Amino acid sequence: MTVESSGTEPMWLVAANVVRWRRYGDGGQELRPGTKSYRGGAKVYVVDSYPGMAHEQVTTIGRARTGRWITVDTGSRHLHTFRAKLAYAPAVRRRAEAIGVRPRSREEAEKLAGLLERLAAEYRETHHGAPHPTPCLCHACLVTPG
Template sequence: MTAESVTPQPVTPELLWLVAANVVRWRRYGDGGQKLRPGTKSYRGGAKVYVVDTYPGMGHEQVTTIGRARTGRWITVDTGSRHLHTFRAKQVFAPAVLRRADSIAVRPQTREEAQELAALLERLAATYRETHHGAPHPTPCLCHTCLVTPG
């Protein structure tokens, strides 16, 4: 018997299709959204995260995400969908994401389901970003909406 036949192989969870998104570079906060902060408390601006759950009763305003924290460690955090952008369907290969998703019993979805959810979240997040503060943007403004909208 060789050492190779005795060593157990690590179990890798099945590959998943999830919705990936990026954290906004700057977000509005404070009275009337007149101040700006980079990223979120947990994530740096531009960080890639995976959406593993939504809260349909709340209109998808809050989502559960898996991503690399500001410290570099993998975390699972609930965050406002308005703080995310560029939602897209991605097949997940990262073992850390697969383990975390498996531990919270993420429902497997097809590529098409992930694409539909990504499109829905993209529309809703844009609406939430515009309506959350209900006040004009500060001048100059670096929020995601102002950065991607010309003029």
């Protein structure tokens, strides 16, 4: 069996996971699981970012809470563990190609993943500008002991 040239080859994309819990509401004193579109821990592929907004918003492709594939813009602060990953799922490749995602090399995907990881951590820390609730289950508090 041969691989056709109709987009059936895997694409290098940036993958990430949705935070299990996110801060919400006035001063970030409430916690909500995942995001409105994605369950906490869901794997998503980042297919676009908005340089004018300093990568604060990114376009993602992933399985929605309903189990269907969706393409949605989300705050990068709601994602973590950015990494370069080959996307094999035909649904991901079709959606990425439909919005004009150009193929990138592994090195380009790794570089973008590193940038997004740093920026997302910064956005999580500065977004609410208020102390965390006690106890706090947000991503920053879960991965930082103490």
